[in-house]
Amino acid sequence: MLALIPQLTIGLADLAAAFLFLFGLQRMSSPATASSGIFVAGLGMVAAVLASFLYVFSVEAAARPHLGINIVLALVALALGGGAAWWSGKRVAMTAMPQMVALYNGMGGGAAGAIAAVELLGGKAHGATALLVTLLGALIGAVSLSGSLIAWAKLDGAIKKPLRIKGQQAINAAAMAATLAIGGCVLFAALTGSPLLLATSTWIYIFFGCALVFGILMTLPIGGADMPVVISIYNALTGLAVGLEGFVLQNPALMIAGMVVGAAGLLLTLLMAKAMNRSVANVVFTNFGDAPKQAQSAIAGSLRPVEASDAGIAMRYAAKVIIVPGYGLAAAQAQQKLYEFVKLLQAAGVLVKFAIHPVAGRMPGQMDVLLAEAGVPYDMIFQLDDINADFATTDVALVIGANDVVNPAARTDKASPIYGMPILNVDQARQVYVVKRGEGTGYAGIQNALFYGDNCNMVYGDAQAVLTKMIEAVRGLGAAAAA
């Protein structure tokens, strides 16, 4: 009877963990309760990890002589992996969050793949169903590992340009087919006990190798601005891999947690793709920049630059200002300066709101985090659907480092490659200022009709420098008034 206690404890701890994960994620539906949500989920994790050491009471006979070493190895791995990730997680800059999340995600995929590897190499998975699920989890986990690492390298700037070669899609398809075929060989060999040509373990190694290569090939051609979709996909895939390995290990906590994350990742993937007006398949399998350039409707008019100080003063005397920050703001590290300027406007009685496009930044919601870091209260930040009607009654819209997501061609020009993409209706504001480094085009490589509108002026320069001038101009007014 005593032998049952460890098993029961593990079962109860895992059950509690699964509940706390769901409860914690549910608490994340409001900024006010979200902090407690992640704490609750953390408690679940600690309980599950501590309880899993009770496995020592029920290890397989073959493992018993190694138990002492295995426990030491487990403690060292926990301390090393957990410690290093904790240390880096506490230090990483908020702008570098997308690559950090990609990295942690890849680690999860790798862990799922490693579990599958032990099950396969050790011949621990029995029966067609268990083998098939193990192989599937192994494939998805390995693809998620190598794909996430490539995504990390891209986001971190280690890989500068999307790597595109001729016939890439055919190569990717071939790599995928080869991986599946080798998986079939492993399955056949494990089921019949008669290996084909090579030893089963060799096939397993080749299988993992192919899956890793496929993950690399699949991610290399994808461009920087498509990263919100890519990160979401890999998050979903890792969740799926964890869920599948949970089934193999007969651990419902892993199954539930993995599948919840899989669903979450899928939902975010679809949201991001919708915000780009592209299908998920389009993001993954076609290269945006390579699409044949259609003849766009020509844009009449010219770009009219103004001084930053003039734009700043105009906003000071406006009643209502909406600011549209894009990735360019984060790239210039100008969030703090922007909020300093906003506080000046607020002190002068201007109503200021921030409008965020869903794909602003390199992962879903990154711009919201960067504004929060700069101290902007979350009730000043509005999402596309909630604020788009406001532009028509706005005196000044200030666009900083955003381009395609404010291009009215998405609404009006059927020939435009971004036609149909949901955009922020900045052009409907009475006056628009666009802060930009130069006259270049955005990610889609197309001219922006907004910039040529009668109500639009360009403020050229680095976002930091431009905002500094705006702040000085508004401060100067205050000083003049006081004198």
Add this chain to the structure above:
Amino acid sequence: MSLDLGMTGFVALYVFMLAGFAGWVIIGHVPAILHTPLMSGSNFVHGIVVVGGLFVLLNASTTQQQIIGFAAVLLGAGNAAGGFAVTTRMLAMFKASDVQPKPARAPTHARVHHLKTH
């Protein structure tokens, strides 16, 4: 004597189905403003894979299994700890504007006043 806690076939599929559905509904209620912490938070949740890694490592009977099991625990622990660290950091930054004297209303008068003085 052992306890049969295993699940097979359709029971597993039901668990997958219900968990996926729960995830979809719960995540669907998270506002877009929290999508980054949500993603790193769900990233943290699949760090539960470390438990699977521990099971495999503790049951390892060959050097090969010990090495791969060690990697599984190492990576899984990194996933969980890192995901938790960045999520708590991000969520701590989200503040309401209560901390400041109401910016939207009161200063409107100041602006009118200011225009008058001009």
